[in-house]
Amino acid sequence: MPKIKSITEAGRPPSNLQGFESTYQRLGEPYQDGYEEGYLRGRASKIISQPPEIFSMRQLHILFVSSGKGYPYSPIDEAITTTLHSLVTEVTVINAGTSIAEATAQISPDLVLILDGTYVDTEEIDNVREQGVLTAVWLTDDPYYSDLSITKVRHYDYVFTLELNCVRLYKQLGCEQVYYLPFGVHTEHYQPHSVQVASTLKRDVRFIGSAYWNRIHFLHPILPHLMKYNTSFNGIWWDRLPEFPIYQHKIELGKWMGPVETAAAYNASKIVINLHRSHEDDTVNKNSNNIAAASPNPRTFEISACGTLQLSDERDDLARFYEPGKEIVTYSSPQDLLEKIEFYLTHEKERQEIALAALERTYRDHSYSIRVNELLSIVFS
Incomplete structure (x- = not known):
């Protein structure tokens, strides 16, 4: 019996399989996404079902x-x-x-x-x-x-x-x-959802927070590349971006999101960016002693409590709470952020393992x- 060539070996599908490959891709990709999301949520559900530490009344x-x-x-x-x-x-x-x-x-x-x-x-x-x-x-x-x-x-x-x-x-x-x-983190507000999120909420990359000037200056150089993904921003002042008219359909401007809505958005994201505000912003701060900020913001714990991968800028005291590379991913420059986004969007297993490790650490140590x-x-x- 002659050996039947595979689609790869033949270079193109046989005539009776024309369209099969593209149809498989159209049907297979959502199936794979659903399988991966189900795996993540199943493991997350097991983590948060562990009994918490009980303190004496x-x-x-x-x-x-x-x-x-x-x-x-x-x-x-x-x-x-x-x-x-x-x-x-x-x-x-x-x-x-x-x-x-x-x-x-x-x-x-x-x-x-x-x-x-x-x-x-x-x-x-x-x-x-x-x-x-x-x-x-x-x-x-x-x-x-x-x-x-x-x-x-x-x-x-x-x-x-x-x-x-x-x-x-x-x-x-x-x-x-x-x-x-x-x-x-208040785990009644922030937790991984047990069911798959609505497709209308799903994003590859998400940023929730106010557009302080340090955030504008940091993200501006990589914005065109960042927006090539299914990316969204939410918060006040994002019309400060020079490119705001181009990307306003991806920016929910001026809306304050409550914790339940924010948690839903985190759950619907593959990656959430955390970029701390600057202690040197004289337009909003009252910090005349110029005290540097070393500690993570509350958002650090809230993102991690949703079982979502967090990419955070580096802070001196961050490692006290999450181990970089294992429970959180840090970046040092706009280009570094972009490269890590590209990596974790194409390395599903690595992304999920870090997100789950952060979830476990948060529920154990940071409630x-x-x-x-x-x-x-x-x-x-």
Whole structure:
């Protein structure tokens, strides 16, 4: 029996198979995409089904003062409030602007915990301390608004900052109890979806965030190449891009996305870019001491919690939280970013393994339960 040549050996399909190859490609590629996505979501589901670390319930009454700033701070208010309810026996929540001293006098809490503190009168904090109640502030925007925080931190018993480089500054101001405590992820908001996402949401590359000038300058040189993929941007100020009229159909401008919608977008992306804002942007920052930013932003944990590959710019303290090359991919220049995007879009296994490793690390080490329990352990050691 003569040997039958394969399609490859023949150079072209036989006449009775004309069109077979192209039809296979049209049908096979979606099938392969579905298989790969199903594999990713199956493994992700197993990771998040592992029982989380359980912390002992503390016999404490916490008065939590929310930021009072609305979105995008309100999801953090919600995350901390929900977490506190799972860790202490009693929680009272009031908004910044309410008399904290009066509330303290009425309920006699064990701790007054304030998020951000921008709208809190320091006289109120002094009054609370005079009542013999402990006070703590968890600062949200270090080092970008450190000019504001340095006027307030000395009024608290405990200062928690999400920026490593601000610890020394506050200690130099005379604060005795200063601790580095980055935000975590609220897993009720950010998690991998168990079902395949809608095709209309799917993107190869996605960026969600405001178009600070450092982001514009960084992405501008590679934008034409980046936009060759199924890429989208979401956030304010992206009309600063010189090419905005060309790419505006790929840019959702001016829309604030809530955590549920953001998580859905992360789930629908193969790669999410994280590019931190600059500590030197005088147009929006209040950082006259020019304190450099070393710590990862909250978005770092939120992207990883969705089981999506994150490409992040390098930060000095990033490796404390995720191992580069294994749990996160970092880039050092626009060209480096572009090359890594091209690589991971064509290396599915490598992309998925890093995304899953980041997911596992996030659920194990970076939840709000872990962060808030650490805060309580410090105050009530």
